[in-house]
Amino acid sequence: MTNTPTVRGPEQRKKDLLDRLTGEADIWVASASADGLPYLVPLSFLWDGTDIWLCTRLTNPTGRNLSTGGHARLALGHTRDVVLLGGEVTTFRGEDVPVAAIDAFAAKSGWDPRGSGPAYVWFRVRPITVEAWHEEPEITGRRLMTDGAWTV
Template sequence: MTVQPPRDGATRKQHVLHLLASEIDAWVATADEQGEVCQIPLSFLWHDGRLVFATPEGSATGRNLARSGRVRLALGATRDVVLIQGTVTAVASADLEAAVGDAFAARHTWDPRADTAGKAGSYAFYFVTPLTVQAWREANELKGRTLMRDGAWLV
């Protein structure tokens, strides 16, 4: 395997923004009060600088997101990873702005607002505001991997 030369920060930032606009799923890691970790893939929408997820309110992930208000996400392959840490705001389906719900439904050809078949109850939407973003491919990109800190892009 040939190791590519390291990308500069601006190139990595553009790659992150491309993934946010083009990917449809992310790995979502949360923890409960005892520190028990739950990690699942969830579909998302990149909207106005935030990631929007939907999951049943009563699921472990839904409860953890609402309780802690924090999350860690991963996009991309393990050799081209983007890690995002952020804060979470939970919004009930009934309180969701119609334009956001419509955009989510159009992107995923599924509308959580109308889905009541979930074992854990009705769906809520979770808005993730990125605070920290890191991106790297190989060890030669570990230096400079932090592209956002405290919600502000560094590049």
């Protein structure tokens, strides 16, 4: 741990979180199979201001888990600057995703899944819980969203 005496207030934590969702290119995606086998991978993502959009093959473990499980846990940052999001997942074929979301995803990630074939599908993760903290002094007050509503 560092000796950082400053503890951010909830408004600053939310601002920092939203800046990271807009600025970072990749996010850790945790999912589980029907029999509970966990799976963790980094994926490119887009934050559209409400939802997180992911794209991967439906045939890989993450695609299967997200499409059948309906829930995911997402993480940004390292162990001393954490953002954790829990959300509900909806699966979309490419033609059902808003074009603006795909265009923004492609511009941000440098990869346009429309050219990668029909095995690729989209996952919209709608955050239900959001937590953010810098090390132990910020553990208290880390919850920024509960039941899909911002607490700040």
